[in-house]
Structures are given as structure tokens and as C-alpha cells.
Amino acid sequence: MKPAAFTYHRAESVAHAVSLLGELGEDAKVIAGGQSLVALMNMRLARPSALVDLTGVRGLGHMVVDPSGSLRIGALVTHSAIEDYPLVIPGFEILPRAASLVGHWPIRTRGTFGGSIAHADPTSEWCLVAVLHGARMVMEGPGGTRTVGPDGFFEGPFMTCLGHDEILTEVVLTEPRERSAIREFARRAGDFAIVSAAVAYDVSDGVVSGARVALGGVAPVAVRSPAAEAELEGCEPVPEVFERAARAAAGDLEPPSDLHGSADYRRRLARVLTERALADTLAGD
Ligand SMILES: Cc1cc2nc3c(=O)[nH]c(=O)nc-3n(C[C@H](O)[C@H](O)[C@H](O)COP(=O)(O)OP(=O)(O)OC[C@H]3O[C@@H](n4cnc5c(N)ncnc54)[C@H](O)[C@@H]3O)c2cc1C
Structure with missing residues (x-):
């Protein structure tokens, strides 16, 4: 199976991705790991006219604990990077186990945390963890940055409040637990x-x-x-x-x-x- 024709654009920064999405219009889509989107395109369940590739954007690959104990995860962190993270992150020990449950190993090496959250499958492990830990989804769009909790972000199966020209840049997991x-x-x-x-x-x-x-x-x-x-x-x-x-x-x-x-x-x-x-x-x- 092959996808319908599309144009390909490689974003150099979040601002560049946002501006490309604005120029290319509502039928353009962001691609991160491609582990959900490419399958949908191959089955012609998604027919974006253009893809804006985020994988070259720097600054979205972090996992950082902030002074309040919350964990900030960059949108491009892969499932396998979380599974193999060499340190124990206090209060978030659930993460490697949750990562190991996502699909198969090759999928985990390419699929991203942010892609899972943006895709919003109702049984996605990361959506579950986001709800468990009162996550804050950080989005960047033409109007600047906004942050939304799970109740406002997840609107239904495969539906979120992300605008067509917004990028999910980071997810902040709060409420660490022993x-x-x-x-x-x-x-x-x-x-x-x-x-x-x-x-x-x-x-x-x-x-x-x-x-x-x-x-x-x-x-x-x-x-x-x-x-x-x-x-x-x-x-x-x-x-x-x-x-x-x-x-x-x-x-x-x-x-x-x-x-x-x-x-x-x-x-x-x-x-x-x-x-x-x-x-x-x-x-x-
Ligand atoms: C055989 C198979 C089994 C799988 N099993 C599981 C499973 O058990 N559990 C599970 O959770 N997932 C599973 N997946 C899906 C996998 O986890 C994907 O990696 C994930 O759903 C999407 O991440 P991605 O980076 O691949 O996103 P992509 O496929 O690139 O994109 C998915 C969607 O999110 C949007 N998007 C991606 N990143 C951003 C961003 N930063 N900002 C805004 N929009 C964005 C895209 O436009 C697209 O609509 C499976 C996939 C396959 C092929």
C-alpha cells in the first residue's frame, strides 16, 4: 500500500515548523516518528497534502526534573529512550515499564512520546501516564505558547485541542509518587x-x-x-x-x-x- 501524494518539508526549529504549517494550510500534518501517521497514510485513512518533519528540530529531546519535582519530557523523546533511560527518576519509576509496553522494539526506537500524546489513542500508555500524573501539555503556535491539562487536551479518541498549526513541544508530568x-x-x-x-x-x-x-x-x-x-x-x-x-x-x-x-x-x-x-x-x- 502506498500513501497519496504529498510534499515533504523539513523543519529546522519549532518556529519554522509553525510557520510552515501556517503556509501549507489545514491539510498539512506534522510527522515525528511516523509510527502511527505513516500506517494511516499507507491505508489512505490520512491524506495530508504536506508533511512537516520535526525530527531535525533541536531542543525537543530532553528529560529534565524541575525544582518542583515535575518531569519535563520533550516531544521528540522516543519510547526506547525512556525505556533505556540510565537513571531512576524519583517519583516516575513507572516510565520504563510503561515504555516497554508500547508496540514492538523497532516501533519504540522511532515513535515519540509527543507523537503518542498528540495521536491520543484511548489505550496509549503515554496518554494513561499523562492522566495519572496530571500532565501539562505545552504547545507552540502562531499565537505563542499555551499549556493545557489532560481534561482540556484530550477531547476524544484521536482528538485533541491541538490546532492544525500548533506543535506539541513538551509534556510536564506532575505529582511524583513513591x-x-x-x-x-x-x-x-x-x-x-x-x-x-x-x-x-x-x-x-x-x-x-x-x-x-x-x-x-x-x-x-x-x-x-x-x-x-x-x-x-x-x-x-x-x-x-x-x-x-x-x-x-x-x-x-x-x-x-x-x-x-x-x-x-x-x-x-x-x-x-x-x-x-x-x-x-x-x-x-
Ligand atoms: C504495530 C504497531 C503497534 C503499536 N502499538 C502501540 C501501543 O501498544 N501503544 C501505543 O501507545 N502506541 C502504539 N503504537 C503507536 C506508536 O506508539 C507511535 O509511535 C505513536 O502513536 C505516535 O508517535 P510518532 O512519533 O510515531 O508520531 P507520528 O506517527 O509521526 O504522528 C502521529 C500523530 O501525531 C501528530 N504529531 C506527532 N508529533 C507531534 C507534535 N510534536 N506536535 C503536534 N502533532 C504531532 C502527527 O501529526 C500525527 O497526527 C504502535 C504502532 C504500530 C505501528
């Missing part, structure tokens, strides 16, 4: 998950604080589970509490039914995966 884990279920290794669950919390005076539970594949976008978080908050991190929280997570949901699984199946997966992810947080105890 303990975190991610679980997902996919039919085959490397497939997109049917349902995924990510959890994070701190422990102070022997009880859970700052509990976060996020689920993917159960709604048009990844969501948090306030009911599960409430079950965890202030309780000892023990299996009985985890079981209650997992039930609460599943009870909170109205998942879609499709050819990959019914709503009931997804609800069950949400319960089991949440409980397993919470159990994983005890691995180091």
Missing part, C-alpha cells in the same frame, strides 16, 4: 491494550496518600477513578484495601462495547488490572 505501577491486557504482545490500569501513591505514616488510579480503554479518553482513589486514601496499602479499590474502579465505569470486548469484559479487566497493578506496588516491600 510507588507506581502499570498493567494492561492485549491479545498479543505488542498490540494496543484492550484495557490498561496505572496506579500511583505515596505512603506517609503507614497509610496511602495522594492516591491516583487511571484507566485506559474504558472511555473515549483515559480517565481517573475518583472512587478507587477514595478507597485507597488514608488506608494501609494492603491486599484487602486494593481489592476494594479495584471493585470501586470497575463500578465507576460505563465502558464501550466493540469487537475487542464487551462493556462487561472491559469492566472486569479494569477490576483485575487495577488490583494487579496495586499488588505490584508492594513488590519492593
Whole structure:
């Protein structure tokens, strides 16, 4: 399969990319790792008239912890760079594990963190992590820079608030947590998950604080589970509490039914995966 004809433009900077997108009009698209876009183009599900290639732009490949403890990830950081990052990033230990669940190794070497967030697949690991860690998406466009949280950024499956002439430059993960884990279920290794669950919390005076539970594949976008978080908050991190929280997570949901699984199946997966992810947080105890 071959894509429809397009023109190719290599951006030299973020400002250059923004100006190219403005000149080339609404049918132009940014390309980063190409691991989602090229497949869509080959299947003619996307027919951009022009591609603006970001891969030569400097300054989008950083992973930096800022003084508040938040982690700034440049849009062009690849999945494999996160998987193989040589240092442990305190409060974000979930990242290498989440990266290892993205597709297959060759995809991870080219696909980018920013591309995943901009693509907004409802079961993308990075969209789930963005919701878990209250991410701030930083975008650059003709009007300057703006920053939007997950509720404003993710508008639906494969839909975000990014304008056609805006570039996602950085994602800031906030709310570092001492303990975190991610679980997902996919039919085959490397497939997109049917349902995924990510959890994070701190422990102070022997009880859970700052509990976060996020689920993917159960709604048009990844969501948090306030009911599960409430079950965890202030309780000892023990299996009985985890079981209650997992039930609460599943009870909170109205998942879609499709050819990959019914709503009931997804609800069950949400319960089991949440409980397993919470159990994983005890691995180091
Ligand atoms: C076989 C296979 C299995 C996969 N499995 C998984 C999986 O399990 N989990 C998962 O999450 N992903 C999976 N993927 C997708 C992969 O993670 C992609 O890398 C990712 O979705 C997109 O990143 P990219 O850099 O390749 O973006 P591209 O494909 O280049 O772009 C994707 C979209 O994002 C836009 N875009 C990219 N970067 C920016 C930016 N900086 N600013 C604005 N817009 C931007 C593009 O215009 C395009 O619309 C899989 C892909 C394949 C081929």
C-alpha cells in the first residue's frame, strides 16, 4: 500500500515548523516518528497534502526534573529512550515499564512520546501516564505558547485541542509518587491494550496518600477513578484495601462495547488490572 501524494518539508526549529504549517494550510500534518501517521497514510485513512518533519528540530529531546519535582519530557523523546533511560527518576519509576509496553522494539526506537500524546489513542500508555500524573501539555503556535491539562487536551479518541498549526513541544508530568505501577491486557504482545490500569501513591505514616488510579480503554479518553482513589486514601496499602479499590474502579465505569470486548469484559479487566497493578506496588516491600 502506498500513501497519496504529498510534499515533504523539513523543519529546522519549532518556529519554522509553525510557520510552515501556517503556509501549507489545514491539510498539512506534522510527522515525528511516523509510527502511527505513516500506517494511516499507507491505508489512505490520512491524506495530508504536506508533511512537516520535526525530527531535525533541536531542543525537543530532553528529560529534565524541575525544582518542583515535575518531569519535563520533550516531544521528540522516543519510547526506547525512556525505556533505556540510565537513571531512576524519583517519583516516575513507572516510565520504563510503561515504555516497554508500547508496540514492538523497532516501533519504540522511532515513535515519540509527543507523537503518542498528540495521536491520543484511548489505550496509549503515554496518554494513561499523562492522566495519572496530571500532565501539562505545552504547545507552540502562531499565537505563542499555551499549556493545557489532560481534561482540556484530550477531547476524544484521536482528538485533541491541538490546532492544525500548533506543535506539541513538551509534556510536564506532575505529582511524583513513591510507588507506581502499570498493567494492561492485549491479545498479543505488542498490540494496543484492550484495557490498561496505572496506579500511583505515596505512603506517609503507614497509610496511602495522594492516591491516583487511571484507566485506559474504558472511555473515549483515559480517565481517573475518583472512587478507587477514595478507597485507597488514608488506608494501609494492603491486599484487602486494593481489592476494594479495584471493585470501586470497575463500578465507576460505563465502558464501550466493540469487537475487542464487551462493556462487561472491559469492566472486569479494569477490576483485575487495577488490583494487579496495586499488588505490584508492594513488590519492593
Ligand atoms: C504495530 C504497531 C503497534 C503499536 N502499538 C502501540 C501501543 O501498544 N501503544 C501505543 O501507545 N502506541 C502504539 N503504537 C503507536 C506508536 O506508539 C507511535 O509511535 C505513536 O502513536 C505516535 O508517535 P510518532 O512519533 O510515531 O508520531 P507520528 O506517527 O509521526 O504522528 C502521529 C500523530 O501525531 C501528530 N504529531 C506527532 N508529533 C507531534 C507534535 N510534536 N506536535 C503536534 N502533532 C504531532 C502527527 O501529526 C500525527 O497526527 C504502535 C504502532 C504500530 C505501528
